Amino acid sequence: MLKYTIKRLLQSLVTVLIVVTIVFLLMRMLPIDYYFTEEQLMKFTEEQKQEQLLQAGLLDPLPKQLFNFYRQLITKFSLGDSRRIQSGVAVTKVIATRMGISMRLGVISLGISLVLGVLLGIAQTRFKDKFVDGIGTAYIIFVNSVPSLVSYSLVLVFGSRVLGLPPLYSTRNPVSITLPIVCLSMGSIAGYALWTRRYMVDEINKDYIKLARAKGLTTKQIMIRHVLRNAFVPLAQYLPASFLLTIGGSLLVERFFSVPGMGALMTDAIARYDTNVVQGCVALYASLGILGVFLGDVLMMLIDPRIKLTGNGGTR
Amino acid sequence: MNNMNQTQNNEDELFEFTEYSAENAERIGYSDYSYWKSVLQNFFKKKAAVTLLVIFFLVLIFSFVALKIAKYDITMEPDSSKAFISPNSEFWFGTDNLGRDYWSRVWFSSQISIKLAALVAIGECIVGVTIGCVWGYVRKLDRWFTEVYNIINNIPTIIYMTLVALMIGQSFIIMAITLIAFGWLPMARNVRNLVMMYRDREYNLASRCLGTPLHRILIKNILPYLLSVIILRLSLSIPSTIALESTLSYLGLGLDINTPSLGILLRNARGYFLDYPYLLVFPALIVSLITVTFYLVGNAFSDAADPRNHV
Numbered sequence: 329m330l331k332y333t334i335k336r337l338l339q340s341l342v343t344v345l346i347v348v349t350i351v352f353l354l355m356r357m358l359p360i361d362y363y364f365t366e367e368q369l370m371k372f373t374e375e376q377k378q379e380q381l382l383q384a385g386l387l388d389p390l391p392k393q394l395f396n397f398y399r400q401l402i403t404k405f406s407l408g409d410s411r412r413i414q415s416g417v418a419v420t421k422v423i424a425t426r427m428g429i430s431m432r433l434g435v436i437s438l439g440i441s442l443v444l445g446v447l448l449g450i451a452q453t454r455f456k457d458k459f460v461d462g463i464g465t466a467y468i469i470f471v472n473s474v475p476s477l478v479s480y481s482l483v484l485v486f487g488s489r490v491l492g493l494p495p496l497y498s499t500r501n502p503v504s505i506t507l508p509i510v511c512l513s514m515g516s517i518a519g520y521a522l523w524t525r526r527y528m529v530d531e532i533n534k535d536y537i538k539l540a541r542a543k544g545l546t547t548k549q550i551m552i553r554h555v556l557r558n559a560f561v562p563l564a565q566y567l568p569a570s571f572l573l574t575i576g577g578s579l580l581v582e583r584f585f586s587v588p589g590m591g592a593l594m595t596d597a598i599a600r601y602d603t604n605v606v607q608g609c610v611a612l613y614a615s616l617g618i619l620g621v622f623l624g625d626v627l628m629m630l631i632d633p634r635i636k637l638t639g640n641g642g643t644r
Numbered sequence: 645m646n647n648m649n650q651t652q653n654n655e656d657e658l659f660e661f662t663e664y665s666a667e668n669a670e671r672i673g674y675s676d677y678s679y680w681k682s683v684l685q686n687f688f689k690k691k692a693a694v695t696l697l698v699i700f701f702l703v704l705i706f707s708f709v710a711l712k713i714a715k716y717d718i719t720m721e722p723d724s725s726k727a728f729i730s731p732n733s734e735f736w737f738g739t740d741n742l743g744r745d746y747w748s749r750v751w752f753s754s755q756i757s758i759k760l761a762a763l764v765a766i767g768e769c770i771v772g773v774t775i776g777c778v779w780g781y782v783r784k785l786d787r788w789f790t791e792v793y794n795i796i797n798n799i800p801t802i803i804y805m806t807l808v809a810l811m812i813g814q815s816f817i818i819m820a821i822t823l824i825a826f827g828w829l830p831m832a833r834n835v836r837n838l839v840m841m842y843r844d845r846e847y848n849l850a851s852r853c854l855g856t857p858l859h860r861i862l863i864k865n866i867l868p869y870l871l872s873v874i875i876l877r878l879s880l881s882i883p884s885t886i887a888l889e890s891t892l893s894y895l896g897l898g899l900d901i902n903t904p905s906l907g908i909l910l911r912n913a914r915g916y917f918l919d920y921p922y923l924l925v926f927p928a929l930i931v932s933l934i935t936v937t938f939y940l941v942g943n944a945f946s947d948a949a950d951p952r953n954h955v
Contacts, residue, residue: 347798354807473939475887477894477910478928481917488918495918579802580891584914595895598806606803614798 340618344611351610352394355603397607407611408604413597419608423590427575430582430589433505434574437512445517446563449524450556456529464521471518480511480584497587508585512578516570520563527559561632568627569620576613679951683872686948693944696937703933704758707751716745718752728920738922740912750926753904757886758934760820760905765881767824768831769874775828776835777862781843789836793829801826801888805897814900823885831877835870842866872949879942883935890931906931 372380388396400406407419414422452464471479487507488495494504531537532555540550577591590609597605629635688694711718715734726743729735737746779789808822842848843866851861886906892898893907894914901908909927917924947953 343794343798346795350795351799351803354803357807357811469936469939473883473935474932475883475890475907475910475935477887477890477907478931481910481914481924481928485918485921485924580894583895594800595802595806598803599896610799610803613800617798 336622340615340622343618344614347614348607348611349394352397352603352607353390355601355606356390356393407608410597410605411602413593413600413602413605419604422605423593423608423612426577426588426590426593429587430577430591431574433508433512433581433587433589434577435571436505437509437516438570438574440509441513441516441520442567444513445520446524446560448517448521449528450551452521452525453528453532453555454551464525468518468522471515472522476511476515476580479514480580483507483511483514484584495585497585504585508581508587511581511584523563524559527562528555531555531558561628561635564631565624565628568623569617572616572620572623575616677954679954682951682954683945683948686953687944690940690944690948693937693940696933697941700933700937703754703930707754710751711748711755714745714748714751716748718748728916730920731922737926738920740909740923741916746923746926749904749909750930753906753909753927754930754934756816756899756903757889757906757931760816760823760889760899761882761885761934763820764823764827764885765878767820768827768881769878771824772828772831772877773835773867773870773874776832777839777866779832780836780839781858781862781866789832793833796826797829802895802897805892809897814898816899816903819889819899823888827881827885831874831881834873834877838870838873839866842869872946875949876942876946879938879945882938886931886935 397408400408405420410417410419410422448464448467452461455461484495484507487493487510493506494501495507497504497508537550537554540554545553575590577587577589577593579591579595581587582589582591583595594606594609594613596602597609715736722742722744724743726735726739727741729739729743731738731746735745735747737750740746740749775789779785804826805822808818812818839862848861848865851865856865889898889905890907890910893905894911896911898907899905906927910924910931913923913927
């Protein structure tokens with residue numbers, strides 16, 4: 329197991345390094361002028377611009393820039409300073425402050441959607457092909473197919489016009505996180521409900537459930553003890569990934585409600601050519617994604633002892 | 645008594661010799677089962693999907709009519725004195741924040757969005773299937789393709805889109821090519837998995853032994869198995885392209901402002917729809933109609949294409 333873990337983490341590290349390097353090179357393809365604010369562009373002479381770029385090390389040949397970037401990362405654990413988002417502040421610090429906001433929203437919505445989604449899935453299985461199932465399916469189809477921009481707009485109109493909730497996020501007003509959380513949860517509730525229902529319906533048709541029924545267990549006991557526990561195993565695989573990805577925030581929700589979180593940070597950084605911040609974000613996202621998948625596999629193995637990752641089990 | 649007589653008669657009949665008939669001896673068991681006929685039959689049983697599909701085509705045809713009968717042309721000059729007029733007999737859908745007729749803008753941009761989605765779906769399909777077939781069939785290439793897939797997949801799309809928008813520009817064609825360039829990945833992966841499943845079946849082994857060329861094996865032997873999956877992906881790619889396009893337009897990375905799409909209308913509406921809800925309602929209704937239709941059609945088709953559901 330230890331050998332497998334180390335091998336897999338090393339592989340992931342290589343992938344992350346390649347991804348970061350490619351993004352590093354892509355960001356260097358941008359025209360030089362974008363490194364300055366409009367004000368600076370007007371005031372600076374050509375020499376001053378060159379001076380600035382030289383100081384920031386942006387005129388060095390690409391391999392040297394890349395080498396410096398990694399040296400800095402390994403020796404000082406630093407991704408460099410932000411240029412435009414928060415001038416002069418270390419990238420790690422910029423990311424850390426925003427991470428908190430995104431994570432708070434994300435974790436609350438993850439909790440809500442896990443509970444509601446699984447409950448909806450159970451209800452749909454329990455009353456399969458009845459009214460509740462139909463309502464649930466209609467909801468899932470709506471959320472999955474209608475673009476989120478439209479459904480967020482509907483939530484915003486309904487929330488602020490009918491319920492009188494604040495339409496924009498602000499740190500001073502704790503009620504203002506309601507609408508972003510509703511928007512974040514809407515999609516994942518549908519996802520959890522869909523898969524819970526799918527796995528539970530698959531499970532119900534298996535032979536051991538018939539045996540349990542013949543043995544005289546009540547429907548409730550069968551549902552909770554057998555069906556749900558088995559159906560939850562494949563769902564558990566996605567839990568760590570979705571938990572880790574809350575750090576990344578949601579781009580559209582955060583833009584829509586002006587939440588100063590991680591989701592908006594990366595697009596802002598790209599739009600303002602803050603290369604260091606972009607590299608930091610990409611490194612973070614790529615490692616979170618890969619780590620999430622790995623932890624998901626481990627969690628699945630812990631929950632279900634029949635599953636082995638190393639492939640020597642032979643029964644699967 | 646009568647009853648018993650009849651049974652007796654029947655049993656007697658069973659034991660009579662039949663005459664030899666050359667014609668009957670040649671007759672074989674025959675069923676007029678045809679795969680695609682059953683698929684269509686099953687598909688037409690899904691009332692919701694079929695109804696929505698009909699409505700979608702009616703709306704698509706109507707969008708051409710609507711542009712013909714519109715009182716104001718799409719190229720109408722902005723006139724800020726006419727901004728935010730609610731729908732009336734002069735402006736059927738009202739006017740937007742710059743005083744342009746919303747009716748012609750909504751229908752024109754619906755056509756643009758549908759055109760983009762269809763183009764991207766077909767493009768993704770061609771590129772994805774071609775690469776997927778090669779990826780799955782040629783073992784030596786598998787490692788390289790997987791590596792390329794991981795790398796492209798791990799870099800956020802938003803970075804590519806920003807770079808393309810800044811360095812190449814924003815236009816309909818560029819947008820379509822970029823979306824295809826990053827959208828073929830899931831399709832290719834799906835096709836690759838299926839090709840790997842079928843490539844070493846006995847009938848393919850036999851084909852290879854008989855010296856069938858590679859392209860013939862791929863097109864004649866393997867592709868028919870993939871058709872239903874390809875059509876499913878094709879129809880599901882339309883809602884996702886429209887959703888992606890609206891998100892990108894919202895971030896200012898989508899089409900240029902001179903080619904309005906539904907995404908751009910939705911973005912423009914964001915600032916005003918709390919006061920002027922009609923700016924949101926019309927494009928949102930059409931977007932939802934398109935995406936729900938193709939989502940349902942895709943799912944209905946994938947159910948219908950499964951031979952286990954056939955009679």
